[in-house]
Amino acid sequence: MVTIKDVARESGLAVGTISRYLNGASVKKQNRETIEQAIERLGYQRNTLARSMKTGKSMTIAVVVPQLANMFCMRVIESVERVLENYDYSVIVTDCNGMENRQTEKITMLKNRMVDGFVLMPTGSDAQKVRDAAGDVPVVLIDRLMDLPIFDSVVVNNCEATYDMVGRAVAQGIRKIGMIEGPQDIYSARERLRGFNMALGDYQLENTYHVRGAYSAQSGYDAMKQLLGYDLDAVFVSNYEQTLGAIDAVSDSQADVTILGFDSIELVNTVKQPYLFISQPVEAIGKRAAELLLARIRDPDKEFVNLVLKI
Amino acid sequence: MVTIKDVARESGLAVGTISRYLNGASVKKQNRETIEQAIERLGYQRNTLARSMKTGKSMTIAVVVPQLANMFCMRVIESVERVLENYDYSVIVTDCNGMENRQTEKITMLKNRMVDGFVLMPTGSDAQKVRDAAGDVPVVLIDRLMDLPIFDSVVVNNCEATYDMVGRAVAQGIRKIGMIEGPQDIYSARERLRGFNMALGDYQLENTYHVRGAYSAQSGYDAMKQLLGYDLDAVFVSNYEQTLGAIDAVSDSQADVTILGFDSIELVNTVKQPYLFISQPVEAIGKRAAELLLARIRDPDKEFVNLVLKI
DNA sequence: TTGAAAGCGGTACCAG
DNA sequence: CTGGTACCGCTTTCAA
Numbered sequence: 001m002v003t004i005k006d007v008a009r010e011s012g013l014a015v016g017t018i019s020r021y022l023n024g025a026s027v028k029k030q031n032r033e034t035i036e037q038a039i040e041r042l043g044y045q046r047n048t049l050a051r052s053m054k055t056g057k058s059m060t061i062a063v064v065v066p067q068l069a070n071m072f073c074m075r076v077i078e079s080v081e082r083v084l085e086n087y088d089y090s091v092i093v094t095d096c097n098g099m100e101n102r103q104t105e106k107i108t109m110l111k112n113r114m115v116d117g118f119v120l121m122p123t124g125s126d127a128q129k130v131r132d133a134a135g136d137v138p139v140v141l142i143d144r145l146m147d148l149p150i151f152d153s154v155v156v157n158n159c160e161a162t163y164d165m166v167g168r169a170v171a172q173g174i175r176k177i178g179m180i181e182g183p184q185d186i187y188s189a190r191e192r193l194r195g196f197n198m199a200l201g202d203y204q205l206e207n208t209y210h211v212r213g214a215y216s217a218q219s220g221y222d223a224m225k226q227l228l229g230y231d232l233d234a235v236f237v238s239n240y241e242q243t244l245g246a247i248d249a250v251s252d253s254q255a256d257v258t259i260l261g262f263d264s265i266e267l268v269n270t271v272k273q274p275y276l277f278i279s280q281p282v283e284a285i286g287k288r289a290a291e292l293l294l295a296r297i298r299d300p301d302k303e304f305v306n307l308v309l310k311i
Numbered sequence: 312m313v314t315i316k317d318v319a320r321e322s323g324l325a326v327g328t329i330s331r332y333l334n335g336a337s338v339k340k341q342n343r344e345t346i347e348q349a350i351e352r353l354g355y356q357r358n359t360l361a362r363s364m365k366t367g368k369s370m371t372i373a374v375v376v377p378q379l380a381n382m383f384c385m386r387v388i389e390s391v392e393r394v395l396e397n398y399d400y401s402v403i404v405t406d407c408n409g410m411e412n413r414q415t416e417k418i419t420m421l422k423n424r425m426v427d428g429f430v431l432m433p434t435g436s437d438a439q440k441v442r443d444a445a446g447d448v449p450v451v452l453i454d455r456l457m458d459l460p461i462f463d464s465v466v467v468n469n470c471e472a473t474y475d476m477v478g479r480a481v482a483q484g485i486r487k488i489g490m491i492e493g494p495q496d497i498y499s500a501r502e503r504l505r506g507f508n509m510a511l512g513d514y515q516l517e518n519t520y521h522v523r524g525a526y527s528a529q530s531g532y533d534a535m536k537q538l539l540g541y542d543l544d545a546v547f548v549s550n551y552e553q554t555l556g557a558i559d560a561v562s563d564s565q566a567d568v569t570i571l572g573f574d575s576i577e578l579v580n581t582v583k584q585p586y587l588f589i590s591q592p593v594e595a596i597g598k599r600a601a602e603l604l605l606a607r608i609r610d611p612d613k614e615f616v617n618l619v620l621k622i
Numbered sequence: 623t624t625g626a627a628a629g630c631g632g633t634a635c636c637a638g
Numbered sequence: 639c640t641g642g643t644a645c646c647g648c649t650t651t652c653a654a
Contacts, residue, residue: 001647003646003647003648004647004648004649005647005648013624013625014624014625014626015625015626015647015648015649016624016625016626016627016649016650016651017623017624017625018648019648019649019650020623020624020649020650022648022649023649025623026623027623027624028623028624031623031624045419045422045423046423046647046648047364047423047425047646047647047648048420048423048424049360049363049364049369049423049424049425049646049647049648050364050630050646050647050648050649051647051648051649052360052630052648053358053360053361053364053630053631053632053646053647053648053649054629054630054647054648054649054650055630055648055649056630058360058424060424062403067389068379068385068388068389068404069382069385069386069389070385071380071382074379074380074381074385075380077379078378078379078380078406078408081406090405090417090420091405092373092403092404092405093379093403093404093405094401094402094403094404095389095392097389106401108356109359109401111356112356112357112358112359112360113359113360113369113371114360217577244577244578247578247581248578248580248581251578251580251581252580265577265578266528266555266576266577266578267555267558267559267562267576267577267578267582269559269562269563270558270559270562270581270582270583271578271581272581272583312631314630314631314632315631315632315633316631316632324640324641325640325641325642326631326632326633326641326642326643327633327634327635327640327641327642327643328639328640328641330632330633330634331633331634331639331640333632333633334633336639337639338639338640339639339640342639342640357631357632358630358631358632359632360630360631360632361630361631361632361633361646362631362632362633363632363646364630364631364632364633364646364647364648365631365632365633365634365645365646366632366633366646367646
C-alpha cells in the first residue's frame, strides 16, 4: 500500500504538505506539480479509514431496512442516494431481516465505523434503543414512526390516504368492504387500519370483516382466502406483499372482489380483478429523508422535523 | 467517545491488557472481571475503524450491483449475507446505477475503506479495470462473466437452460418462436441468445424474429409489441424485467402467445397467457459466491474457481 | 507556505 | 500474564 509518506519521500516534501495539498489548502504552484507527479507515478490513493479516524467523519451514510428484497425500500434508497451523492456522501445499505436486535447490532456496528448518519426504516418501535445504538449520530426515520418523537422522519399520510381510498370505493357503489390488516406493531399498519375504521364509521359501512396478517404474500393469500368466505364487494389490503397474495387468492377462487391496496403492483394491468391502489411517492420520500439528514448533520441541535407526505 | 485508554485508566490496567482481553487472549480472571466492569460502567465500544487500520482488515464485505431495485440481485445478496454473517463479516451493499465508471469509483472507494472482499454483479466487462480498482482485494463475480478469467465466479448455465426451455416448448408443439434479446454487452444476454440460436438450429425452427432490447420492462413491452406483428406461437424473453413488459404487451393486445422467460414473476399464476419460465437458484448463487470469497480471502493465491450452476 | 511532531483509537511486540 | 511502547495512515497544530 502506497501511503502519504511515500508521496512525501518521492516528492521531497513533508507529509503535512502533501496532506494539505490533498485537502485543497494552498500549496506553492511548483510543489503542487511535484506532488501531482509523485501521486501519479506512485498511484497513490488516500486511505479513507485513516482519514476518518482523524477527522471523525467518514462521509458515509448508512441505510438500514428490514429487508433488501423489497421494492419499496430499494426504490426509496435509490432516491436517497441520488441526493446524497451530490454532497459527496457514499451510501451503504444493510438489512436487519426484520429483527429488532439485529437492527440494534447493525446500527452499533455502523456507528463504530463512524458513519455520519442513518436513514432508518425501523423494525420495532423502541426509539430509545435506536438512539442508544446510534449514539450521537443523526437518524432519520422513513415510512414508520417509533414510540418517541426523537428523530426526524418522513412518512406518508397513511390514515387519510386509506380513508380517501375507501371513499372512492364507496363512490363506486361498493359498500361491503373487508380488510386485511397488517401487524399492529408496525406504524403504517396501524395508521391504515385507523383510516379504514374511520371510513367505516363515516360512511356507515356494515358487513365488514377484518383478518390480521403479516406483511407477506403468503399471509395476504391466507387472509384473502378467509375473507372470500364472506359476502364482500371489496377488500382493503394493508401493503404490497399482502396484495400480491390476496390477488393470487382471488384469482384462484375465481371470485369477484375489488381489491384496494397500497402501491401499484407489477403487471397491474394484466390483473383480472379490479384493483384500486394508492401510489406512494417513493422518490419524494427518499429525497426528503436525505435532505433532513443533511440538515441535521449540519445542525445537530435543530428541532425535529416530521414530514407527512400527502399521497 | 470512550476509548480503550479510559477503560485502562478505570480498571487500573494497561491498554495492552485491555486490548488482549477484547481479542479473547487470556487474562487473569480477576483482571478480566475488573475490565468487564469498567467496560460496563463506561459503556465502552471498540472503535472498528482504529482496529481496521492496525489490522488491515475490516471484516466487511461489499456487494456491488447495477441497481438496488432488482429482486434478483437482492435475493442473491440476502443469501450472501446469511453465509457471511456466520463468519462475522458484515455485508454492505452499493449500486452503480448500471454505469461502469461509477462501478469503478465505488470499488475504489470501498477498497480505500479496507473492505476485505467484493461480490460483484458486474456492469461492463472490463475485468482489468475492476482488478485495478480493487487492488489486491478479492472479487467474486456473480451472474455475469467479464472479458478476462481473473476472478472467481458463479453463474448459471444460461445457454443450456435456454436451449432446454426451447426444447420443452417444441415438445408442446410450439415451433414459431420469436426472441427478445437482451443487451449484448451483458454476459447473460449473450449466453441466452446463444442457447436460443442453438435450439433454433437443432430443432430446425423457422419463422423466427428477433428484437433486441434493454433489460427493462419498457423495452420488453416495446419489443413484444413489435413481435406481435408477426405470426408467432411463442416468444422467448431474455430477463425478468423484459418479461414484465412483454406480458403487459401481450395482455394489451389480447394476443395468444406463449411467453418463455427467465425467473418466475410475481403473480405468475394470475397471468392469463401461458408462461413457461426458468427459475434461477438465487439462494445457491449467493451461497456459493460467499463461500468462494471466504476461500479466496483465506488463500489469495489459489486457482480461480468458475462455478456454473445447472438450472 | 512549509516541516516537524503530536495525536486519532487501536494492536502487537518485547521485556519482565 | 502484564506494562510499556512503537506504529497503522492521516490530519492538524505550532514554529519557522
